[in-house]
Amino acid sequence: MSKGLTSRSDDYSQWYNELVTKADLAEHSSVRGCMVIKPYGYSIWEKMQAVLDQKFKETGHSNAYFPLFIPKSFFSKEASHVDGFATECAVVTHYRLKNDGNGNIIVDEEAKLEEELIVRPTSETIIWNTYKGWIQSYRDLPLLINQWANVVRWEMRTRLFLRTTEFLWQEGHTAHATSEEAIAETEQMLNVYADFAENWMAMPVVKGKKTANERFAGALDTMCIEALMQDGKALQAGTSHFLGQNFAKAFDVKFTSKEGKLEHVWATSWGVSTRLMGALIMAHSDDQGLVLPPKLAPIQVVIIPIYKGDEELAKISAEVEKITSALKAKGISVKYDDRDTQRPGFKFAEYELKGVPVRLAMGGRDLENNTIEVARRDTRTKETLSRDKIADTIEKLLKEIQTNIYQKAHTFREEMTTKVDSYDEFKKVLEEKGGFISAHWDGTSETEAKIKEETKATIRCIPLNNPQEEGVCMVTGKPSKERVIFALAY
RNA sequence: CGGGAUGUAGCGUAGCCCGGUAUCGCGCCACAUUUGGGAUGUGGAGGCCGCAGGUUCGAAUCCUGCCAUCCCGACCA
Incomplete structure (x- = not known):
């Protein structure tokens, strides 16, 4: 391990890469x-998984697993969905290799797939194709499924955890009898994510x-949780979609209601990915390295002996x-x-x-005095305490650290949230x-696009429970009844 | 996929202009002395200089092609 880390102020991006x-x-x-x-790193992800998985189960969901490959034809069934993902799909075209006679392994052109397979960038299509066979009656609803999986999105530029070609995630896919119920599910899962982000991360x-x-792509509404990183950029940490009947119609998933009517089901999907690792790193860490919340730290307490000789x-x-x-x-x-x-300092x-x-x-000194040195990572402070009831002390301290780093991040976000009333x-x-x-903002896509074009900032979200206030769009001067949140984003 | 830069030991690098089989630091291995904030000394191992061609008696160095990585744009969780 080499000494030192690039400081955040010198080069935030390099600091992140080195830290990871x-x-x-x-x-x-x-x-x-x-x-x-x-x-x-994986053990942190496993802790995240364990907590989230439990929350999904507490809210009535079951895990299942769907294929990595999706027939190309499934993809074309929902128009906006294809548009959204078409440019970043890995495609499997052949199923065999052969030796070309010169000792090189090449693709066997004769082993071409009749229908090409897409490596899933997300699983809506294969899942809704499957749900068609699972749902006939209102008695089959709601259908509440989650899967933990890897997905592939062929990105142009990648960064460890934040954007990689292959990443790990969970995707929940639910089917409901009514629009209201599906919307409630979308909101419920958003709250699960928010609770996880705030109380665990x-x-x-x-x-x-x-x-x-x-x-x-394919949703009627997308809800999200947005976090602010230390460099002032926003990071989307989780999304929950209300899909309406788009996928039910595309895959012909209907159910007979209590009233005996045949209706399309209502859908949601929601996910968080290994990107949360990036968020966790950038939310708390400092120039000395990682700062982990106790609730997700693989090792919560490390004990280091300082001694002279085996005795x-x-x-x-x-x-x-x-x-x-x-x-x-x-x-x-x-x-x-x-x-x-290794020596203690190391x-x-x-x-x-x-x-x-x-x-x-x-x-040795602690041995004689019945003491121990306790150092906390978040504040980088240390003190020497009595070993009496030390476990109680540490337990309390871990809780305090968890609270403190949340508070610190919260204060930072408050300070870094600015209300403005003019475009200048x-x-x-x-x-x-x-x-x-x-x-x-006047609520139009045109204005939003213009702002993005001119400043690179995007609307991160329209906050829930947003205070309604009369105002005018900072760009067009048209009337607006609420503020939205803009930021440069990851 | 465009524009720029860079590929030399596990990592970071010198050498390249001006051709002669490679420099330094960290890390690694052994031994000794050490141990309350990244130890010190001595000795040692480790390289087809990104890959493939070419020029040359001779290529890390010059030429051509390819590949990869990083940065900047367009795309995105």
């Missing part, structure tokens, strides 16, 4: 645009609705054992790092880089300060 690789989260693979998620988000331009190490280890078992009894994950190959730096929330250090002011804030900009 140096903290052992992920690395570039030899496949262009695809990453290898390393064990430490410690990352404040704005819940809102996307404008027509930013809507998911002292043995004494320290015996004391540490009491602490680790007390912490484990409280469900806290602890690592005792007694490696003899370990301190390493665990800071990896974002371990609490570090305990015990040396808008451009000035965008250029000099960044962050969320709250402004009046």
Whole structure:
């Protein structure tokens, strides 16, 4: 591991890239645009999965698994859906390789697929094709399914976690008897995401609705949670779509209602991806490395012995054992790092880089005084405390850290949210300060496109429960009844 | 997919203009001394210089083609 990290102020983008690789989260693979998620990074993702999966189940959903490949013809069934994804699909055309006689392996042109297969960029089509066979009656509804899967979107430019050609995600796909019920599901899942972002990731988000331009291909409405990163750019952290009857019509999924009428079902889909890893990294980390919220940290507490000779190490280890078992009894994950190959200072730096929330250090002095050094990652402060009831202290401290990093991110977002009333002011804030900009907009796609064209900023969302206020669009001067949130986005 | 830059040990690099088989740092291995914030010393291993051609007695260096990566645009979770 090399020393030091590019600072955020020097080059935010480089800081991010270095952090991801140096903290052992992920690395570039030899496949262009695809990453290898390393064990430490994957264990964070696993924690996210576990929490989300439980929330999905609590809200009545079951997991299932649908194929990686989608027949091309399925794709063409929903017009706006194809338009949205056509330019970024990987296509399987052949099913066999052969030796060309010169020792080279080539595609066997004779083994051409009759119908090409698309590697799923999302699964609406294959799933709705399947649902057709599952739904006949209102008694079959609602159908509440989630799948954990990989998807492929052939992006031009990729960045570790934020945008990779292949990524991991979950996609929920539900079918309902009524529009109201489907809308309620869309909102419910958005709330699940928001709750997860704020209470587990410690990352404040704005819940809102996307404008027509930013809507998911095939949806009637897209709701989202938007987070603000430390460089003042917005990141969409999760989406929940109300699909109306678009897919039911495209795939002819009908049910007989209580009244005996044949009707198309109403659909939703919702997802979060490994992009959340990027959000988590950029929301809290500092120039020393990762800062992880205790609730998602693979290692919550690390203990480092400081000793001279094997005899002292043995004494320290015996004391540490009491602490680790007390912490484990409280469900806290602890690592005792007694490696003899690295010195304490090295370990301190390493665990800071990896974002371990609490570090305990015990040396000869502590042994005599019944004390231990407690260092917290979020504030980078340390103090020497009595070992009496240390597990209680640590448990409280972890909760405090979780709250503190949320508060810090929240305060940052508040400070970086600016209300503006003129386009000049808008451009000035965008250029000099960044962050969320709250402004009046006339509600048209044309104006939104013009702003994007001229400033690169997009409407991140129309916040839910948005205060209604009379105003005029900052660009066209046309009347507006609410403010929307603009930002430069990832 | 356009515009620019760069490919030399696991990582970061010097050498390239002016051709002679490669420099330095970190990391790695061994031993010793060390251990309350990224240890020190001594010794050691590791390279078809991105790939393929060409020019030349001789190519990391010159020429041609290809590939890859990064940055900037258009596309996007």
